[in-house]
Amino acid sequence: MTTTTDQALARAMRIEGAIGAALVDYNSGLALGTIGGGAELDLSAAAAGNTDVVRAKMRTMDMLGLKGEIDDILITLTGQYHVIRPMTAPGTEGLFFYLALDRQKSNLAMARRQLEQAEKLLREV
Template structure:
């Protein structure tokens, strides 16, 4: 399992990557950053990005939809025992600290900004941030790579 530095260096291998960070969204503290930052101010970049992550993660509108999905899944699994394991694996139901939001994507005319929440064994609000050049980056592939990095990231 890669640590923060290895994870960030791997994130920078994504086509079009301009910058990457691991940020704690409750405090706005960057645990690690590589590449470029907006206006050459890493603290402001981390704080503003954390604010966006916090807004998305704490929205009850997203959580209500997930709860409704989980109730539907629970009803389906009760009636169809063959799909019980698959349904639980797909929704992540029962995992500690699950955020209803997996990732946040902001697009501008020149860039993609991806925020991917990291599930940890302890209660934390950590996410990976990847800044991509829109002309060189592939949004779908970047999301897949960021998802894989978030799963493998070892936070000590």
């Protein structure tokens, strides 16, 4: 994991209510870096499972002929938010940020904005 990846993941974990974050290659399903999670959340399993979510959405967009890119995919659970943010900047294609948040401790709108800022760290390399 590169220093820039470490910095981006650390920034994501500073988002209020963050449980865990990962940078994932959706071609392989492997997490290139993770932070947090622990007993509450297996980030390797989440990376692999959410790879299927990203691939399915991209296939659906293709089948429907939808243009544009995915800003993020939100999965709302009873106690958590899971935010998937595919990256599109040159050199980051095929990657996505994954962030799990405690629903009671987070502000979803602010978290989405802050995750975008964490992503910018990777685009600046």
